Amino acid sequence: MTNHYIDLKNSDCILIMGSNAAENHPIAFKWILRAKDRGAKIIHVDPRYTRTSARCDYHVPLRSGTDIAFLGGMIKHIIDNNMIQEEYVKYYTNASQIVNPDFSFKDGLFSGYNAEKRSYKKDTWTTMKDEAGIPIRDYTLQDPHCVYQMLKKHYDRYTLDMVSSITGVSKEDLLLVYNEYGATGAKDKAGTECYALGWTHHTVGSQNIRAMSIIQLLLGNMGVCGGGINALRGEPNVQGSTDHAILYNILPGYLKMPSGPVDTLAKYIEKYTPKSTDPQSVNWYQNYPKYTVSFLKAIWGDKATAENEFGYSWLPKLDDGKHYSILHTYDAMYAGKIKGFFAYGSNVAVSSPNSTKVRRSLEKLKWMVNVNIFDNETASFWKAPGVDSNAIDTEVFLLPAAASMEKEGSQSNSGRLVQWRYKAANPPGDAWADGDITMKLMDTLRELYKKEGGAFPEQILNLKWDYRDASGKFDALKVSKQINGHYTQDVTIIDPVTGAKEENKKGETVPTFAKLMADGSTSSGNWVMAGSFDQKGLNKMAKRGKEDPTGLGLYPEWAFAWPLNRRIIYNRASCDLEGKPYNPNMKLLEWVGDKWVGDVPDGPAPPMANKEKGKMPFIMKVDGVGAIFGPGMVEGPFPEHYEPLEGPLAKNLMSGQSLNPAVTPFKSDLDKVANADSKYPFVCTTYSATEHWCSGFTRWQPWLLEMMPEAYLEIGEKLAKSLGIKNGETIKVASIRGELKCVAMVTKRLVPFQIDGKTVHEVGMPFNYGWRFPEDATDASANYLTPSIGCPNTFCPEYKAFMVNVSKA
């Protein structure tokens, strides 16, 4: 979240799109209801009418996988009706910048496309700079090549008729949402967007969010109370796992994972440290070298020295252009290229797409370790129904783990709020905390390396590895301090202006990432978390102050929010060029005298009107402004509608490109596709129910199982009637990849769409179920149906839109 949960109450219009907030974030939903109490409009755009829809002012059904068409239409509507927050768009976004004249877009493809590699060369996706290297701007937004005019041209094709025909949303409903949400372009109004897996689980997942980011920038909704782009994370600490590099392509704190050709620290720093000559741009990432070196110092400790590039060469490197997502991992595993596999705290046989491929892949392993609080379909894949156990050689280890309440540590919520949590009970039996399992594993590996040697010994043996407490157990506090960072030597800083001397002692925790250095004098395992302790070692994550001085729900003394306890990021954009809040009723920040008052500001620099010292508000962007033109994405700087891998249409109504051109489908015999195939005529989507947790370890909890006892398919009344299916009867659901039997839940809540003049039905089912438990359960995992394909930026799988057939069992 750019904002935070409590801040939802400050919004004037909440668009819940790509999320089933009430069902999947039931506690947080109270803040949405608080906004409603204040008179905010709550809009739910979703294929299904859910428990969320029931509490919204409007539910607008749209066909799965057509969000960009819907949002593109909104961009056009906002521009055509001049609903933008004009000052904000001119000065706080790149709308005024001039796009490279060689940049083009034609029939669904941007300039630089390589059809064979299914990827883009981005050299024309740039904006123009003057001789001093400063972006050329046209603040009238009239230059035909300025970002604003290019944006207008790009979305000119997203007419109401076209959008309605693609999405199945009536023109009346489109206008209703566009006008309600567009009204938040007023300076004193704020609109926010809540998304979740409903947006990320698509081959265009990242661009769904980009499209909304453009809308938020046009309406001046970023950095303000009640605004922002808010990802509702699906489990209590998924934000933490992202911050600490759960994905293969990042290091902790969103530093880049190096690739093979970037073989020296100097090259790495050169490649990833952005440069700006614009005096009004903070360009915060110019500090990239400091965060990199401090990270290396945290990993290798005293072994990291200037002479050995702080151990940079010991970091694993990605092969250039290769990907290592779970989708790629199963593909390699299925091809027999992977020997061993840790399914740590996961149940991939149920949760990963294309379950048949996943389970067949596990059969090719020599060994697999599953760490979990219950047995599950992954640990027991070798004895699943219909599987010949004798034909499987995989050796499986199931390690019992402590549940979340049985261990101490930090937990980061969606709003970047990192809260310390204490252990409530000891784990039962032989169950261990994950930290203890990891320590034991690494200790054993290190012993083996010492005795026998092995490949890449430096990485293993040079690792700083002193995270045990006095009793020999994993010490979460020690790890947290290491993540925060320390002074690795005595450091004296003399203020160049006042001459004041600041003494910092070796071993003291670093109080802010502003103190991190690139010379090895500081360490920090994750720079965004620097400041979670003060210099005396006080754990700010454990703070529980309940004061709310602004009255806006910031609660600055409650725990710690990264970065630097800033509760709303880009908050300087809530004020005009003089530093006065756009909305005087919600003074998130205000420039008073010579300082900002309110939330922790995005840097102390004065507002932009101060030509000498003033800074632009989007400090993490090299040019200091929000990106309407976003060349960072792999499939284009403007989001474009592409169809899902599988959909009801033989041709994309927008262009000659059906599938996202930057996506490369897998080619194995189990990666079958049935697009616009009459054998699989119904759109299907998958999701999680309130009562269960993801792949379903909650099935072991009798009260939860009692409420949601078995797999079901939600099917609209009209479709059920035409198929002769009665409510509650057992039915068969099949995609080209797999099939299953489950209960039919016939409902009024799913209605057919009119797509390109034809009636298209959508059905949906939860993915929480599997055969392992309860004892009488059938093998009805929804992911038997889903394809192994994902967004090319993140490789988040396309769980939300694919094609199936439904029939009586």
Add this chain to the structure above:
Amino acid sequence: MKKELVKLIDLSRCTACRGCQVACKQWNELPAKRTRNLGSYQNPPDLQWNTWTLIRFQEHEKKDGKVNWLFRKDGCMHCTDAACIKVCPTGALYHTEFGSVSMHADKCIGCKACITACPFSVPKYDPETNKIAKCDLCYTRLQVNQPPACVLSCPTGALQIGAKDAMIKKAYARAAELGGDANVYGDKFVNGTHVVYVLPERADVYDHLPVDPKVPLEMIIWKDVLKPAALLTAGAVVAGCFLHYITHGPKTPDDETTCEGGNKS
């Protein structure tokens, strides 16, 4: 009466997360049973001896043809004129000082009279223990000034508990705020219930919710007319016996049964 309480259920805030349904089972140590999906989120399908509160899911078609998914937390209404108490022959069911209806399980003889009597079909029979079971508004929690488990678990503020007058006032204010068909349900019949709803729709729209719940006439005749009359008769007999004693001296063993007629009725 110590402090009459009302639990307010504002259905306009309910997201049917069913935290209340689970919290009730946890606090009251009610076991789960293996259920099947019968084509609805509602599960178990009805209140039962081990399910004292239940979210009912109902797909209601509005006048404009659009669907409206209604959620209603069902459970004991804790009536002032409680038919179950009136009909209970052993005094197992009783009013607490909070106005709620609680039960001495040891006194329940499993006669099921309360099941027949309750206008809301709340008490449920457990054949294994031969007793009925129902919500007691977490009486043991109220006694130590704690809210019922369901109220504590509710994330959205759909459930609240407080002084009767204040809650009813709040309910009317909320119904007025919601407008349309929103209305308050519970304060106008059976002399007022200690569970009050804010219903976003008219009461007749909701399944299993009586529009005009009444204590059955025969219960009124039994409890309020016949039983007092019978007790009066019994009292008269006792007084007669006493007078007889005073005037005629101690009874002889032959007269053993003469004083007990009233109590046996």
